[in-house]
Amino acid sequence: xxxxxxEDDPALASGLQKALQDQGFTLNHVASGQHALxxxxxxxxxxxxxxxxLPDLDGLDVLKIIRKKYSALPVLLLTARxxxxxxxxxxxxxxxxxxxxxxEITELVARxxxxxxRLGTAQSNDxxxxxxxxxxxxxxxxxxxxEMEMSRREYGLLKALMENAGRVxxxxxxxxxxxxxxxxxxxxxxxxxxHNLRKKLGAEFIKTVRGVGYIxxxx
Amino acid sequence: MKSIxxxxxxxxxxxxxxxxxxxxxxxxRAGITQVQNTLDLELNDIAEMLADVRxxxxxxxxxxxxxxxxxxxxxxQGLLVERTPNTPPTAIAPFVQGLSxxxxxxxxxxxxxxxxxxxxxxxxxxxxxxxxxxxxxxxILNSILPILVGIPIAGLMIWLxxxxxxxxxxxxxxxxxxxxxEDLAPLQEQHLPIELEQVxxxxxxxxxxxxxxxxxxxxxxxxxxxELRTPISILKVHLHNLLYDHPMIAADVEPLRKGIERxxxxxxxxxxxxxxxxxxxxxxxxxxxxxxxxxxxxxxxYYLFEKKEQQVxxxxxxxxxxxxxxxxxxxxxxxxxxxxxxxxxxSEIRVSTGEFESKPYLRVEDSGPGIPAELYDKVFERFYRVxxxxxxxxxxxxxxxxxxxxxxxQHGAIIRLHRSSFDSGLAVTVLFPxxxxxxxxxxxxES
Numbered sequence: 017x018x019x020x021x022x023e024d025d026p027a028l029a030s031g032l033q034k035a036l037q038d039q040g041f042t043l044n045h046v047a048s049g050q051h052a053l054x055x056x057x058x059x060x061x062x063x064x065x066x067x068x069x070l071p072d073l074d075g076l077d078v079l080k081i082i083r084k085k086y087s088a089l090p091v092l093l094l095t096a097r098x099x100x101x102x103x104x105x106x107x108x109x110x111x112x113x114x115x116x117x118x119x120e121i122t123e124l125v126a127r128x129x130x131x132x133x134r135l136g137t138a139q140s141n142d143x144x145x146x147x148x149x150x151x152x153x154x155x156x157x158x159x160x161x162x163e164m165e166m167s168r169r170e171y172g173l174l175k176a177l178m179e180n181a182g183r184v185x186x187x188x189x190x191x192x193x194x195x196x197x198x199x200x201x202x203x204x205x206x207x208x209x210x211h212n213l214r215k216k217l218g219a220e221f222i223k224t225v226r227g228v229g230y231i232x233x234x235x
Numbered sequence: 236m237k238s239i240x241x242x243x244x245x246x247x248x249x250x251x252x253x254x255x256x257x258x259x260x261x262x263x264r265a266g267i268t269q270v271q272n273t274l275d276l277e278l279n280d281i282a283e284m285l286a287d288v289r290x291x292x293x294x295x296x297x298x299x300x301x302x303x304x305x306x307x308x309x310x311x312q313g314l315l316v317e318r319t320p321n322t323p324p325t326a327i328a329p330f331v332q333g334l335s336x337x338x339x340x341x342x343x344x345x346x347x348x349x350x351x352x353x354x355x356x357x358x359x360x361x362x363x364x365x366x367x368x369x370x371x372x373x374x375i376l377n378s379i380l381p382i383l384v385g386i387p388i389a390g391l392m393i394w395l396x397x398x399x400x401x402x403x404x405x406x407x408x409x410x411x412x413x414x415x416x417e418d419l420a421p422l423q424e425q426h427l428p429i430e431l432e433q434v435x436x437x438x439x440x441x442x443x444x445x446x447x448x449x450x451x452x453x454x455x456x457x458x459x460x461x462e463l464r465t466p467i468s469i470l471k472v473h474l475h476n477l478l479y480d481h482p483m484i485a486a487d488v489e490p491l492r493k494g495i496e497r498x499x500x501x502x503x504x505x506x507x508x509x510x511x512x513x514x515x516x517x518x519x520x521x522x523x524x525x526x527x528x529x530x531x532x533x534x535x536x537y538y539l540f541e542k543k544e545q546q547v548x549x550x551x552x553x554x555x556x557x558x559x560x561x562x563x564x565x566x567x568x569x570x571x572x573x574x575x576x577x578x579x580x581x582s583e584i585r586v587s588t589g590e591f592e593s594k595p596y597l598r599v600e601d602s603g604p605g606i607p608a609e610l611y612d613k614v615f616e617r618f619y620r621v622x623x624x625x626x627x628x629x630x631x632x633x634x635x636x637x638x639x640x641x642x643x644x645q646h647g648a649i650i651r652l653h654r655s656s657f658d659s660g661l662a663v664t665v666l667f668p669x670x671x672x673x674x675x676x677x678x679x680x681e682s
Contacts, residue, residue: 027469027473031469031473031475031476035472035475038476069465096461116464117464117468118464118470118499119468119471121472183534183537184533184537185534186531188527188531225533225537225547225548226549227548227550228530228547228548229530229534
């Protein structure tokens with residue numbers, strides 16, 4: 017997995033370089049927007065981590081150029097600004113994800129893993145939590161090695177929860193996903209799917225946060 | 236309190252009275268002299284008249300006050316020919332032509348000696364001085380009386396004129412008085428007299444400078460806090476790497492990790508405080524569903540509760556408020572963070588939304604030890620911190636509730652602290668003003 021880190025602060029860049037290499041990522045680092053664009057002409061990474069506060073170019077301009085030239089290249093923004101408006105502007109300009117400083121490395125890594133799986137470049141396309149393993153390639157779910165029959169919606173729901181393990185997925189977010197899979201949806205569709213999943217995975221795997229949503233805890 | 240109006244009225248009246256008094260004294264003196272001269276001429280006329288037509292004169296004189304007027308007619312040789320009853324048998328004036336003063340019958344008199352050479356007789360005429368003064372007094376009184384009556388009228392008119400003259404000043408003062416604490420907009424006062432125009436301009440200039448310096452200060456605080464985020468990220472990344480390479484030092488670097496966490500928290504709170512200032516904040520008011528917002532915020536901060544194995548739940552209904560979304564997120568995050576910090580591990584926390592008497596509310600209840608009612612007011616002060624569970628100090632900036640209060644105020648919302656519906660614990664209820672779509676439209680129009 018090849019990353020390009022565009023970050024002008026050397027201390028942060030060196031720290032990130034080490035942290036991400038520890039996680040098995042290969043990392044190129046440049047300290048300016050110009051250098052980033054030059055480097056992209058030579059070699060295209062899998063993911064770009066772009067700091068918005070660059071000395072030479074506005075990070076958002078760099079983002080727009082990247083988006084124009086390499087439409088499929090995932091870009092994760094890092095920024096010290098966190099206003100909602102900034103977030104919206106960043107995502108409007110075509111960023112795939114967004115992290116506000118100061119962030120947890122584990123959070124950054126989790127986001128990169130999601131990209132990785134989406135790109136299919138992950139060394140392992142299995143998400144394994146506890147007894148449950150989910151293959152994003154074969155769309156198979158195994159519990160203690162035994163394969164479980166899953167409907168398309170159940171699989172999608174479980175994938176969303178497992179990909180974001182440790183973070184609560186709100187009802188709104190999950191329902192929005194269900195809607196995109198199925199136009200006609202009963203008001204208790206989410207509960208029904210979760211209920212079915214629990215029968216297959218055990219009652220404790222998916223935890224309810226009452227009134228908020230569901231969570232799959234990390235190991 | 237000193238009043239310019241009262242001062243002017245008193246001073247002007249005093250000056251007018253003094254000048255009138257001096258004028259009256261001067262007038263009195265001049266009046267007396269004038270009356271003396273006139274009466275002296277009259278005496279002369281009487282003497283001449285007596286000399287001319289003595290028989291008629293006695294009739295004429297009889298009509299006059301016989302007490303205050305007297306005369307004697309003497310033969311050249313010192314023989315008294317005729318006298319009024321109020322004269323002594325002796326001469327009432329020297330036998331020298333002209334005016335003089337004399338005393339007889341217990342009064343002081345002004346007398347005139349007139350010698351008629353043809354008749355070879357002296358005509359001595361006298362008038363009582365006190366009647367002269369009486370006459371002078373009444374003449375002078377008549378001229379002073381209008382002035383005395385005029386002073387209160389002058390006072391009233393001065394009061395009114397001064398009042399209308401000062402009215403631009405009153406208007407200016409009123410505008411200043413009505414200014415809200417945070418309102419630094421220039422004063423809009425037209426048609427000011429030149430004396431006040433300078434004051435008006437100076438105030439507006441001052442307000443402008445104040446606004447700029449506030450803006451600078453805010454920008455500085457905001458920029459500084461933003462700038463701190465990168466160094467904090469650096470600390471966190473390197474600490475993470477250090478722990479990755481040397482997992483066994485985790486306990487040793489725990490204070491370091493906590494310190495960084497506090498620093499991070501403090502910076503975020505300062506940014507939140509700064510962001511919730513009105514100019515920042517009126518920028519973006521919109522319809523916000525409190526329940527949905529609470530769902531997102533609880534989901535985002537769920538890890539806090541997970542760490543302490545606390546049960547968090549959300550209940551209630553969808554309810555709309557007219558609010559700044561970012562500020563609302565900060566408000567709820569601060570309330571959640573307090574509930575999390577001040578409740579023991581394994582306890583329960585409940586977030587609820589709904590309407591109370593058609594007013595939307597957001598409530599966070601914990602099952603911690605709660606706060607004594609007498610401390611309810613104190614917790615909103617900046618940097619005030621309540622001791623945590625079993626008295627140990629809980630780390631926090633002490634800004635959390637101050638920010639909550641600030642944000643609530645900006646939204647016209649009221650905060651109530653009360654006992655939670657759990658067995659123990661604190662409940663914080665934020666009660667918003669009634670929601671209406673028109674108010675949303677208004678704020679959208681304004682912004």
